[in-house]
Amino acid sequence: MVLMVENVDKEFNGECVLKGITFSLEEGEFACLTGPSGGGKTTLLRLIAGLIAPTSGHICLDGSLSRAKPDIGYVFQEGALFPWLTAAQNVAFGLKLRGISAEETRYLVQEALDMVELTGFDEYYPKELSGGMRMRVALARVLVCKPKLILMDEPFGSLDFRTRNKIQKDMVKLWLRLKPTILIVTHNIDEAVYLSNKIIVLSSRPGQIVEQVSITMDQPRIRTEKSFNLIREHVLSLLGE
Amino acid sequence: MSQFNIDKGIKSSENVKGQSWRSINILKWPSWERWAAVLAGLLVWTACARLGLVASPYIFGLKFMNLLIIGDPVYNLTLLQIMGTSLETLLIGAGLAFALAVSSGILLGYFRSLNRFADVFISICRPIPPLAWIPVGYVLFAQLPQPTFWVQIMVVFMGAFFPCFNATVHTVQSTDPIIIEAAQTLGARRQRQILAQVILPSAVPGIISGVRSGLGVGWMCIIGAEFVGARMGIGAYIWSLYQLGGRMSEIMIAILSVGLIGYLMNEIVILLGRRIARWYSW
Numbered sequence: 083m084v085l086m087v088e089n090v091d092k093e094f095n096g097e098c099v100l101k102g103i104t105f106s107l108e109e110g111e112f113a114c115l116t117g118p119s120g121g122g123k124t125t126l127l128r129l130i131a132g133l134i135a136p137t138s139g140h141i142c143l144d145g146s147l148s149r150a151k152p153d154i155g156y157v158f159q160e161g162a163l164f165p166w167l168t169a170a171q172n173v174a175f176g177l178k179l180r181g182i183s184a185e186e187t188r189y190l191v192q193e194a195l196d197m198v199e200l201t202g203f204d205e206y207y208p209k210e211l212s213g214g215m216r217m218r219v220a221l222a223r224v225l226v227c228k229p230k231l232i233l234m235d236e237p238f239g240s241l242d243f244r245t246r247n248k249i250q251k252d253m254v255k256l257w258l259r260l261k262p263t264i265l266i267v268t269h270n271i272d273e274a275v276y277l278s279n280k281i282i283v284l285s286s287r288p289g290q291i292v293e294q295v296s297i298t299m300d301q302p303r304i305r306t307e308k309s310f311n312l313i314r315e316h317v318l319s320l321l322g323e
Numbered sequence: 324m325s326q327f328n329i330d331k332g333i334k335s336s337e338n339v340k341g342q343s344w345r346s347i348n349i350l351k352w353p354s355w356e357r358w359a360a361v362l363a364g365l366l367v368w369t370a371c372a373r374l375g376l377v378a379s380p381y382i383f384g385l386k387f388m389n390l391l392i393i394g395d396p397v398y399n400l401t402l403l404q405i406m407g408t409s410l411e412t413l414l415i416g417a418g419l420a421f422a423l424a425v426s427s428g429i430l431l432g433y434f435r436s437l438n439r440f441a442d443v444f445i446s447i448c449r450p451i452p453p454l455a456w457i458p459v460g461y462v463l464f465a466q467l468p469q470p471t472f473w474v475q476i477m478v479v480f481m482g483a484f485f486p487c488f489n490a491t492v493h494t495v496q497s498t499d500p501i502i503i504e505a506a507q508t509l510g511a512r513r514q515r516q517i518l519a520q521v522i523l524p525s526a527v528p529g530i531i532s533g534v535r536s537g538l539g540v541g542w543m544c545i546i547g548a549e550f551v552g553a554r555m556g557i558g559a560y561i562w563s564l565y566q567l568g569g570r571m572s573e574i575m576i577a578i579l580s581v582g583l584i585g586y587l588m589n590e591i592v593i594l595l596g597r598r599i600a601r602w603y604s605w
């Protein structure tokens with residue numbers, strides 16, 4: 083068990099945003115968190131990453147309860163790259179903090195950039211990259227630290243349709259290759275069914291887990307298949323649409 | 324495969340890189356609007372000269388070249404030497420001001436309670452016109468060998484300090500919190516790491532524009548401060564031209580030179596800023 087969330091409540095100024103959240107992620111699981119906007123999805127990710135503390139309940143990573151969680155990689159909405167660092171320097175940021183030698187850093191950064199198909203973009207600053215490329219750098223920046231768990235908050239929400247499809251496809255390829263544990267927030271049901279083994283559906287305020295839908299279809303998936311669309315319909319009905 | 328090409332399209336056309344390179348190119352050919360403005364200005368000026376209101380551009384240009392190369396016979400100084408004196412005062416005063424403004428601005432931007440503590444003093448000192456410090460300076464520096472020099476330094480200091488200080492405090496306080504969280508999740512747990520690796524680098528463009536406005540205000544102040552002082556800077560020159568009576572063309576040349584130098588300094592700081600913070604969308 084990589085992640086265990088037990089009975090977590092979160093209140094902001096006395097207002098309950100998340101209530102009784104309980105779920106767990108196995109190693110190598112690719113999970114999606116979905117639900118209405120304002121339902122507390124970002125809040126849940128921030129709780130797991132240790133950026134904020136729960137009002138009650140426990141969050142364990144690899145069986146440990148500590149607040150500081152260096153083994154979690156967090157990919158923010160829009161990427162949140164450091165604009166003053168080049169793509170390569172952005173990717174190297176976490177490695178530098180871990181005291182890894184310059185030579186090894188260079189090798190690992192190159193490997194990570196290759197992995198997200200950004201070979202040759204080392205020297206580009208974030209302002210010189212497209213939205214999709216920025217997300218790829220953000221992903222490489224956490225992949226390179228080999229985290230136990232990768233959290234992603236609506237990573238592809240701002241991308242256009244084609245870039246989005248392409249990056250989803252690459253995401254699946256990457257997951258098949260490295261088998262990292264991923265929890266990704268999306269409000270796009272199609273994306274959730276395409277990517278994940280498990281969809282955690284959250285209700286609106288206070289956010290509670292409505293259902294955890296397991297998906298056993300083989301990867302990579304075909305969007306037009308009947309079983310694909312049956313799952314889509316089921317998740318949509320859970321969200322009351 | 325085609326989608327893949329679209330995502331990478333930027334690289335093949337190289338337009339993004341090209342643009343940022345061009346924007347830091349020093350020798351930019353002025354736009355046609357600028358040429359038109361210069362031409363129109365000359366036309367109006369010539370018309371006014373014909374009416375006998377001012378000296379013609381030709382006479383004016385001649386006098387300007389004369390001041391530049393041979394110098395003013397009354398003072399035995401060229402325009403550049405006079406300018407140099409003022410620039411020297413400016414650079415010393417503003418340099419000191421920037422060193423203090425940036426360091427204290429970072430501290431006060433970072434430690435909110437320190438900012439709240441100092442706020443009352445800063446709020447009272449900021450609206451004081453820098454020239455108001457001249458008498459205070461003369462009293463303070465009366466014992467020093469060159470009181471006028473120090474008074475002028477002090478005035479420039481007062482003028483250059485606040486724009487730079489304000490910009491620094493503001494830019495440090497407005498660091499994107501998401502970027503700070505990104506650093507934290509990547510392992511920057513200590514405040515010192517956040518300050519050195521996130522807040523300071525992201526503050527660089529803000530500090531540069533603070534330096535830019537500080538230099539501008541400092542330049543305005545030195546001209547005023549020299550009206551009362553004795554060192555032969557450009558302000559003192561303008562004032563004594565007036566007192567000696569009449570030499571309107573020289574006064575105008577001096578004033579326009581002050582504007583020209585101010586403009587050039589501004590451009591230089593912008594260029595340096597683009598060099599230093601190439602990553603920023605200037």
Ligand SMILES: Nc1ncnc2c1ncn2[C@@H]1O[C@H](COP(=O)(O)OP(=O)(O)O)[C@@H](O)[C@H]1O
Pocket residue numbers: 094095099118119120121122123124125126
């Ligand atoms: N730091 C905070 N302080 C107060 N309220 C917050 C804070 N963060 C989130 N909220 C509230 O919690 C609710 C859930 O927000 P969020 O987790 O961003 O939802 P989602 O990501 O699902 O759209 C929102 O109503 C929001 O106003």
Ligand SMILES: [Mg+2]
Pocket residue numbers: 123124
């Ligand atoms: Mg959100």
